[in-house]
Amino acid sequence: MLQFAPLLAMSTAGLALGSANTIYQLPPLVLLYPACLYLLGLQAESGVIAFRRGLLAGTVAFSACLYWIAVPFAEQTAMPWYLAISGPVGVSFLLGIYSAVFSWCCYKLLRNATPLYVGISTFFLWGTLELARGTLFSGFPWASLAAAFSDWPAYVQPVSVLGAEGYSALLAALACYITAALITSSVKHSVAALMSLALLFTSSYYSWIQPADADANIKIAMVQGNIDQGAKWNKRYMRGTVDRYITLSKQVLDHPVDLVIWPETSMPFYLQSSREYLPLIRSLAIASKAPYLIGTPGYATGTGGRKFDIFNRAYLIDSEGLMLSWYDKVHLVPFGEYVPFYIPFAEDLLQGTGTFEPGTKHDPISVGNLAMGVLICYEATFTELVQDRVERGANLLVNISNDAWFGKTAAPEQHLDMTILRAVEQGRYLARATNTGITAIIDPKGNITTKGKSFRADVVFGSVGTRTGFTFYHRFFSLIRALIIAGAIAVLAYSIYTNKKKEI
Structure with a gap:
């Protein structure tokens, strides 16, 4: 498998070039970010190392996306640029904590899991962390996986059903499912994961081409x-x-x-x-x-x-x-x-x-x-x-x-x-x-x-x-969020249960 440095570079490029930027954007690249965080957790020698690597990857990747936070610090105050950069780095460090927790969870919960279980678990874990990111410390839900696809509106239609956090979770789950299938050389799961991703985008496109029922008058x-x-x-x-x-x-x-x-x-x-x-x-x-x-x-x-x-x-x-x-x-x-x-x-x-x-x-x-x-x-x-x-x-x-x-x-x-x-x-x-x-x-x-x-x-x-x-999402807003959090709790509880069972 890939070493730490290439994974760090890939995760940064994925989030920075998958999200809107001034150089070049290709939305599917954003799927590299959760996939690399999963691998960083999987390959770590301990939970602490998984957390540290996830934190570094998150801080670097978000800094590449949010560099513009330095602009008002430098231009609206007397702060020199080399100090102004502490603004985006500080915010990115806080956001990197969520990435660190995800990598830690991958190490603790998913090292020996089947590809399908990896996909299911990462859906709930990523979704819960996205909800937390939009709430804690005043909330800053910027640079989400779902937002990366906004430039391709045909492929953001699932947010009318799952919301942005749920859709981001689904994208992360499919990215990790594909990664797990590839590293285990499972042809069955590789095909299933790729077909799931294709089905997701196809259904989204079909929903997008349906005529709207509101006249712009x-x-x-x-x-x-x-x-x-x-x-x-x-x-x-x-x-x-x-x-x-x-x-x-x-x-x-x-x-x-x-x-x-x-x-x-x-x-x-x-x-x-x-x-x-x-x-x-x-x-x-x-x-x-x-x-x-x-x-x-x-x-x-x-x-x-x-x-x-x-x-x-x-x-x-x-x-x-x-x-x-x-x-x-x-x-x-x-x-x-x-x-x-x-x-x-x-x-x-x-x-x-x-x-x-x-x-x-x-x-x-x-x-x-x-x-x-x-x-x-x-x-x-x-x-x-x-x-x-x-x-x-x-x-x-x-x-x-x-x-x-x-x-x-x-x-x-x-x-x-x-x-x-x-x-x-x-x-x-x-x-x-x-x-x-x-x-x-x-x-x-x-x-x-x-x-x-x-x-x-x-x-x-x-x-x-x-x-x-x-929309479906509006009607079941609270239920969808509650189910995502409940699913994450269930994943943690199942891991604790199986670990205790092994000890016996």
Whole structure:
């Protein structure tokens, strides 16, 4: 079998080149990652060594994917690049712990297992670790196996049944099943594993080509301001920012739409109390004869001894210029919107308003026939948040974001890939308006029907539809997750039982 160094290189290449990147992407390469972690565990001399090798492999592979985390550290603070790289390495180390646990489990539980048992066990183990990765330490479900296939929407349809975590688990299971069959020279299991993978992709493709049952008859305009992150919160540039968004939005006067969307914090001031700018935007909405959903900071009477609480907010201004309702971001970005620990330099990373507070309202923003489940920035990467929006009646998903932090890196494409999964999981159209890109409309099958060019001030026009039905995954969301965790517990219990039986 392969030695440690080649496995480390293959696992890194698999995750980095299988996921979205700026060099070359081939989604099936991502299957190398779980296969190599399985082999690292299988070939280890002890559980400790398996854990260490899995940790190193995970840290290196995720660092190759998430290198862009260093960009805001270097460009928004005075931190030199050689120190800024500690950002992605630190995050990758935490994510590498899940890879380490997987390799440890492979050593402890699967060394003498049949290929079929390897496949079944790794499904539950990988799925449980994916669920943990999206929850613990604030959660960071980035660079999943399922997300790697978002660029090929024909092959992400299983997420409407299993969810992203379940589909990632299935991909990992098939990768490990094939690997186990090959190293045991089992022709029967090798054929069965390859046929299972072929059946999975064939059925996914068949589901993808079936016609959608929702008409895209609602016209929308998404305004991409392309405001540089370094100037965004500078008061000297605020008038220019407002003028740019208003000028771009006037295109709607010649191309009537049903909804106009501005990105996250597109108005970098407190719009709710702005005597200078709020009247201009109200007049624009009236002239456009369309409601506007606008990202901006908001505030309310403070709690916990604070005079004011500040929120990352999305306001709805209707076609009569009335500010009807709003949504406050619930899941905040550590070090971008709040500092979880006292780290002096990290204050420089916070957006211009300082520390945000998490919102408490989860209901859709409604106007006319639209019930918009709003997701701000990386909230769209969290399955449970989108599940909640649809459960509360959202018939359209809207993601507003600002990825200008990360420049021309792989981050915007990776962010889009995660968002595509949410549309397929819930069977909803998803409109995504961003500051610098990638602005797009995603249909319930994961197809990008409209896409703007990155780093360009523009208005992206397109059409969406509303849906009220539920996918299999939505209906059985809690049960599917519970079964995955129960399966992992059963695998561990069975291993303990068989080990005790051998001792007797």
